[in-house]
Amino acid sequence: MTQKQQSTQADLHPQTNDDVLAAVKWAAGEEVPLEIIGQGSKRALGRPMQTAHTLDMSALTGVTLFEPEELVLSAKAGTPLEEIVKLLDQHNQELQFEPMDIGPLLGNKPKLGTLGGLVSTNLSGPRRLKAGSVRDHILGVTAVSGRGEVFKSGGRVVKNVTGYDLSKGLTGAYGTLAVLTDIIVKVLPRAETEQTLVIVGLTDADAAQAMATAMGSNAEVSGAAHLPAELNQGQAHTYLRLEGFTPSVASRIENLSSLLKSMGAQERLDEEASRKCWINVRDCLPFAAQRDAPVWRVSCTPSEGHAIVHAVKNQTDVSAYYDWQGGLVWMQMNDGNPNAPILRNTIQQHGGGHATLIRADVATRQSTDVFQPQPAPLAALSKRYRENFDPKGVLNPGRMN
Amino acid sequence: MSGLMMPPLDQSVLARRARIVADLSAIVPGEGVVSDEHAMRVFESDGLTAYKALPFIVVLPETVEQVAAVLKYCSAGGIKVVPRGAGTSLSGGALPLEDAVLLVMSKFSRVLDIDYPNRCAVVQPGVTNLGITHAVAGEGFYYAPDPSSQIACSIGGNVAENSGGVHCLKYGLTANNVLGIEFVTIEGEVMRLGGKHLESEGYDLLGVLTGSEGLLGVVTEVTVRILQKPETARALLIGFPTSEDGGQCVADIISDGIIPGGMEMMDRPAIHAAEDFVHAGYPLDVEALLIVELDGPEAEVDYLIERVEKIARNNKSSTLRISTNEEERLSFWAGRKAAFPAVGRISPDYYCMDGTIPRKELPTVLARMRELSNHYNLRVANVFHAGDGNLHPLILYDANIPGELAKTEEFGAEILKLCVEVGGVLTGEHGVGVEKRDLMPEMFTEDDLKQQQRVKCAFDPDQLLNPGKVFPQLHRCAELGRMHVHRGNVPFPDLPRF
Numbered sequence: 001m002t003q004k005q006q007s008t009q010a011d012l013h014p015q016t017n018d019d020v021l022a023a024v025k026w027a028a029g030e031e032v033p034l035e036i037i038g039q040g041s042k043r044a045l046g047r048p049m050q051t052a053h054t055l056d057m058s059a060l061t062g063v064t065l066f067e068p069e070e071l072v073l074s075a076k077a078g079t080p081l082e083e084i085v086k087l088l089d090q091h092n093q094e095l096q097f098e099p100m101d102i103g104p105l106l107g108n109k110p111k112l113g114t115l116g117g118l119v120s121t122n123l124s125g126p127r128r129l130k131a132g133s134v135r136d137h138i139l140g141v142t143a144v145s146g147r148g149e150v151f152k153s154g155g156r157v158v159k160n161v162t163g164y165d166l167s168k169g170l171t172g173a174y175g176t177l178a179v180l181t182d183i184i185v186k187v188l189p190r191a192e193t194e195q196t197l198v199i200v201g202l203t204d205a206d207a208a209q210a211m212a213t214a215m216g217s218n219a220e221v222s223g224a225a226h227l228p229a230e231l232n233q234g235q236a237h238t239y240l241r242l243e244g245f246t247p248s249v250a251s252r253i254e255n256l257s258s259l260l261k262s263m264g265a266q267e268r269l270d271e272e273a274s275r276k277c278w279i280n281v282r283d284c285l286p287f288a289a290q291r292d293a294p295v296w297r298v299s300c301t302p303s304e305g306h307a308i309v310h311a312v313k314n315q316t317d318v319s320a321y322y323d324w325q326g327g328l329v330w331m332q333m334n335d336g337n338p339n340a341p342i343l344r345n346t347i348q349q350h351g352g353g354h355a356t357l358i359r360a361d362v363a364t365r366q367s368t369d370v371f372q373p374q375p376a377p378l379a380a381l382s383k384r385y386r387e388n389f390d391p392k393g394v395l396n397p398g399r400m401n
Numbered sequence: 402m403s404g405l406m407m408p409p410l411d412q413s414v415l416a417r418r419a420r421i422v423a424d425l426s427a428i429v430p431g432e433g434v435v436s437d438e439h440a441m442r443v444f445e446s447d448g449l450t451a452y453k454a455l456p457f458i459v460v461l462p463e464t465v466e467q468v469a470a471v472l473k474y475c476s477a478g479g480i481k482v483v484p485r486g487a488g489t490s491l492s493g494g495a496l497p498l499e500d501a502v503l504l505v506m507s508k509f510s511r512v513l514d515i516d517y518p519n520r521c522a523v524v525q526p527g528v529t530n531l532g533i534t535h536a537v538a539g540e541g542f543y544y545a546p547d548p549s550s551q552i553a554c555s556i557g558g559n560v561a562e563n564s565g566g567v568h569c570l571k572y573g574l575t576a577n578n579v580l581g582i583e584f585v586t587i588e589g590e591v592m593r594l595g596g597k598h599l600e601s602e603g604y605d606l607l608g609v610l611t612g613s614e615g616l617l618g619v620v621t622e623v624t625v626r627i628l629q630k631p632e633t634a635r636a637l638l639i640g641f642p643t644s645e646d647g648g649q650c651v652a653d654i655i656s657d658g659i660i661p662g663g664m665e666m667m668d669r670p671a672i673h674a675a676e677d678f679v680h681a682g683y684p685l686d687v688e689a690l691l692i693v694e695l696d697g698p699e700a701e702v703d704y705l706i707e708r709v710e711k712i713a714r715n716n717k718s719s720t721l722r723i724s725t726n727e728e729e730r731l732s733f734w735a736g737r738k739a740a741f742p743a744v745g746r747i748s749p750d751y752y753c754m755d756g757t758i759p760r761k762e763l764p765t766v767l768a769r770m771r772e773l774s775n776h777y778n779l780r781v782a783n784v785f786h787a788g789d790g791n792l793h794p795l796i797l798y799d800a801n802i803p804g805e806l807a808k809t810e811e812f813g814a815e816i817l818k819l820c821v822e823v824g825g826v827l828t829g830e831h832g833v834g835v836e837k838r839d840l841m842p843e844m845f846t847e848d849d850l851k852q853q854q855r856v857k858c859a860f861d862p863d864q865l866l867n868p869g870k871v872f873p874q875l876h877r878c879a880e881l882g883r884m885h886v887h888r889g890n891v892p893f894p895d896l897p898r899f
Contacts, residue, residue: 028884069652070759070790092658128599135605136577147884151852152845157757158570159789159829161563161612162837162844163871164853165576168608177604189658212518218541218629220697248701255698301597303518327519327599354602372602377590381859382603388855391884400603 011054017142017150017181023055024179025148027394036175036396038078038114042121044106046174046399047370048362057116060181065156068093072139072156073187077116077180084115094190097134098125098278104288105295105359116180122172125282126223126241129215129324135171137186143170143178146390156184169385175396177389191243195253196223196269196277199238199260204228204306204322207238210263211325212303214240219256223278224325231286231321239269239277281323287332287359294338294360295330300353302327311346315339338368371400405452405835407869410500414480418457421480425460425502428470433508435459444503447488447495448550449836451752451806456483456497463508465583465591465621472619473589475502481865482587484615486526486558489550491753492834494562494614494870501868504619506557512536513622519597521580522627526557526620530564533625542627545572548830549738557620563612565830567663570788571696572628574830576611583622584610587861596624609856614832615867617860631696634662635706638733639713640687640720644668647689648763650716651787654693657712659705661788662696665737668767670782671744671795675736678743683736684720691787692733740784741795748780748797752809756820757829760790769819770794777812779805791829792820818843833871841873850874855881 012034014020027034035051037043038058060078067073068091075084081099088094100123103110119141124133140154153166170177199210207226214221223241240256242249257266269277280286287295300308305326312318317334333339338357347353354372357365374382379401387393414421418436426434435441436458446453457480462468475482481501488495497503509525512533516522517540522533530551533544547566548554554564559575560582572578581595594610595601610617641647647666654661667675667690676683683690691713695705706723713721724730736743744751758766767783774781780797794816798809817827817837821844827837841850850872857864858878868875 067759067761069656070761071655072759122600122605132573132577133600135608136573145852149848149852151849153849153853155757155824155826155844157759157790157825157829159565159574159757159786159791160826161565161574161830161832162826162828163833163841163850164617164856165563165608165612166853166856168576168605168611169856171608172600172605189655189660192658209518215520216517216542216629218632218698244697245701245704247704248698251700252698299598299600299602301519303516324599351598352596353598354600356602374603375592377586378592378594378603381586381590381592381606384859385604385606385609385856388859388882389852391882 010052011056013056013059015059017060020055020060020179020181021144021148021150024144024146024394027053028146028148028392031392031394033394033397036179038117039080039112041103041108041112042117045102045121045358046365047401048366049396049398051397055179057114057179063087064182068187071158071187072184074156074182074184075115077114077183079115081113081115081118082111088187089190092190093187095137095185096127096131096188097137098127098282099123099134100125101283105284107291115183119171119180119183120173120175126225126278126323129224129327130220130222135168138167138171138183139186140184141167141170141180142182143180145178146392146395154184158186174399176386176400177395179395192245193249193271194241194243194274195249195271196274197240197242197253197256197260198267198269199263200265200267201236202226202238202264203236204309206263207236207322208303208306208326210238210260211240213260214256215325217256217259219252220244221256223281225281226322226326227286228321231319239281241274241278284330286321287319287330290332293336294333294364295358296333296343296355297358298329298331298343298347298353298355300327300329300347301351304350305329308346308350311350312343315342338364340368344372407498408875411479411481414478414500421478422458424474425458425471428474429460429462429467433461433463433467435461444485444488444497444505447485447490447493449491449493449496449834452493452496452835454497454499456503457500459503459505461505461508465585468504468585468619468621469589469591471502471504472585472587476587476589476863476865479863479865481868483867484561484619486555486561487529487553489554489558490562490832490834491755492828492832492836494832494834496835498869506555506619509557509621516597517542520627521597521624523622523624524556526560526623527555530554530556530559533627537627541630543630544578544625545628546575546578556623556625560611560620560623561613561615562832565791567665567786570664571660571662576608578626579607579611579623580626581624582607582610582620584618584620586618587866591621614834614871616857616871617866631662633699633702634694634696634730635702636692636694636724636730636733637706637709637713638722639691639693639718640684641689641691642687642717642719644689644767645764646717647691648760650691650713650718651760653712653716654709657708659708661693663692663694664788665692666690666785666787667737667740668783670780671740671784674743674747674782675740678746679735679739681732681736687719692737694730737784744782744795744797749799749801752796752798752813754794754796754813754816755791755828755831756817756825757789757791758820758823758825760787762823762825766792766819766823770816773812773815777808779809779812786829789829790825814840835870838871839873841871851876851881858882
């Protein structure tokens with residue numbers, strides 16, 4: 001469902017940065033809202049919009065700079081992520097935040113999406129726990145603001161505090177501030193190997209404790225997830241991933257294994273099985289099948305994840321599993337109702353955090369706050385922040401609120 | 402920067418001084434307001450001591466409510482505010498203004514919560530960087546970013562400056578290690594961003610505030626990530642006949658997939674100054690000295706030490722030592738850590754620069770710097786965070802010689818321009834402050850800077866927070882907000898459509 005074919009909107013297809021600038025200038029002048037798309041893989045994220053035109057960035061492609069020994073890559077925003085991943089792979093490097101492939105969860109094909117879309121949604125995978133999220137790896141951007149002005153922020157070096165970090169400020173903004181045209185990312189060596197230690201049969205609460213112990217050790221765990229029995233063929237699995245140089249992984253898995261010996265029966269996943277296991281966790285595959293049930297992505301205090309799930313389960317029928325040591329809860333609402341108030345109140349009572357409605361039909365996303373509502377002063381500040389980039393509200397208007 | 406222009410003094414504020422002192426004293430009672438000239442002198446500069454200004458009034462609040470009330474009062478009265486942490490900024494970020502309240506956060510010095518299961522600590526902004534590590538060291542944890550001022554600098558200041566340190570290639574800057582903050586806007590609104598969870602909701606205002614140099618808000622609480630201390634650390638001390646060889650060695654280490662915990666390089670003048678000072682046993686017949694520190698599990702460190710040794714030998718290393726115990730490792734670092742005072746010993750004054758360059762440009766930059774050094778007839782020593790390209794040239798000068806400071810600053814500016822020219826940036830970790838303010842157009846276009854200033858307008862529409870810092874030219878927010886488009890006059894873009 002790249003939707004390009006189905007669209008009834010008039011599309012603008014910029015071929016160059018200058019075209020993008022001209023398009024946004026026109027939109028700002030005429031106050032015509034634009035929907036910014038790349039490959040359209042994440043179009044079903046966020047609030048539905050009413051826009052007469054799409055700004056289709058898919059022709060602005062190409063890696064413009066890649067220096068593996070400098071750990072830097074720059075690409076046009078419309079560059080397919082898959083192209084970047086493959087290029088890095090050839091040099092034993094990767095985007096360390098482990099970008100999530102949201103296609104399967106949304107009922108789309110896998111491996112779609114552009115670098116611009118990734119940055120705009122800030123969807124990081126399991127390694128976010130150790131390596132940081134997309135925003136932690138964006139070194140610089142060039143963009144066209146909703147005012148119709150080109151601006152850049154950051155640069156191509158890792159260490160840079162020159163001016164405000166607008167690269168972070170645009171990451172995760174769902175295209176509501178500016179149209180990204182060029183993005184510079186930090187790339188890092190890919191681990192030589194990986195193994196996953198599995199603890200079998202833990203309750204959610206015991207799993208939270210096991211994950212906290214593992215993360216608090218010096219085993220350098222790069223993934224900590226828990227799948228309860230109902231989502232894992234009748235057997236609860238707590239996954240702890242170790243990555244790095246072969247002798248290091250071999251030594252750390254022994255240490256971690258003995259540290260957690262008393263927690264429950266253990267298994268180990270070798271490199272190949274480990275990779276597969278973490279794709280399942282990363283891409284929310286346990287919830288890919290049941291298309292009509294809303295899915296939430298909950299960011300919370302890691303040790304509170306299981307308590308939140310437990311409390312919500314007492315009020316409605318949900319399935320849930322945990323990533324990021326419990327700090328990321330994927331929750332499927334099995335009764336088809338998003339139950340936003342129940343979920344958000346529960347999060348509030350458990351140390352705070354936020355919930356984003358990732359999968360839901362258009363009507364539901366229309367009637368529900370997809371993103372966490374903010375306290376009034378912060379909401380007002382966010383609005384002023386947005387208006388200073390896009391005073392006329394022409395870029396993805398209403399996508400975030 | 403000798404001819405630094407600061408915002409014009411607000412005479413109406415100066416005229417109301419007695420009244421303002423009384424009003425602030427009502428908000429922050431006791432000794433929280435300092436208005437005596439003699440007592441205010443201690444605050445007249447930060448770590449960039451070449452620049453001094455007597456604050457208008459100094460306020461040391463103790464509670465968030467007081468911070469909010471002070472800011473609200475200043476905002477309503479059109480009074481400028483300069484926030485200050487421990488005052489260790491090397492760029493003049495906390496340089497007072499003669500018509501601005503200096504808001505000193507040093508009384509916010511409590512660790513509020515240590516949460517080991519969630520690997521975070523909630524602290525007040527006046528807690529020192531090293532204070533966080535001390536608070537959690539008992540359980541084997543530490544706070545990773547380690548600016549060289551870590552004994553003194555406060556975490557609130559670290560957030561304001563997005564401070565780095567020698568370990569940031571592997572462990573990140575402040576921005577990558579802060580989970581949440583509470584801050585107060587100039588209007589006195591208290592807001593929270595993030596927390597113990599991993600991502601703050603909505604726009605990444607936390608990312609924007611981190612490194613905003615006190616221009617957007619005053620941080621009143623910080624939640625930081627704490628990490629388990631690596632099991633072990635060992636270091637290699639490697640000398641090279643040329644900086645090219647040293648630079649290539651760094652590139653090869655990284656190409657081999659190794660991200661060392663620390664990777665520092667020094668040039669010949671820095672090596673000699675350090676060795677003369679601390680007798681660390683540094684080789685004196687090399688052009689570049691590289692310290693590579695590997696940390697992590699013992700099995701990994703031992704394995705990588707061998708790999709790095711091989712890479713170094715393939716890059717014509719002329720001397721190579723590997724630490725076999727903690728004492729030896731620390732001795733490798735002793736000279737590097739003492740590099741600044743060591744240079745201070747051989748020159749009456751020194752001026753520390755802070756550009757970042759793509760690593761591969763190091764030989765070019767060093768060569769050009771030597772030319773500049775000859776041209777200005779000023780010596781320069783270089784220490785270099787080799788892993789991330791952050792270069793600290795130390796220009797040696799004597800402030801007592803008339804005109805030499807100005808000449809030094811000119812030399813420094815040339816170096817920073819050179820950094821930008823080769824694809825780098827003006828400041829890697831020290832911040833823009835007042836020091837590099839007027840160089841910002843070297844790196845940014847007018848539109849780049851205007852967009853940044855518009856972000857400031859969202860937080861501080863009257864531009865009362867730390868004015869005169871970061872931006873070379875102040876524009877009024879109303880002017881920045883104006884859109885220069887005219888309906889109908891903008892030609893419809895000639896774009897392929899379907």
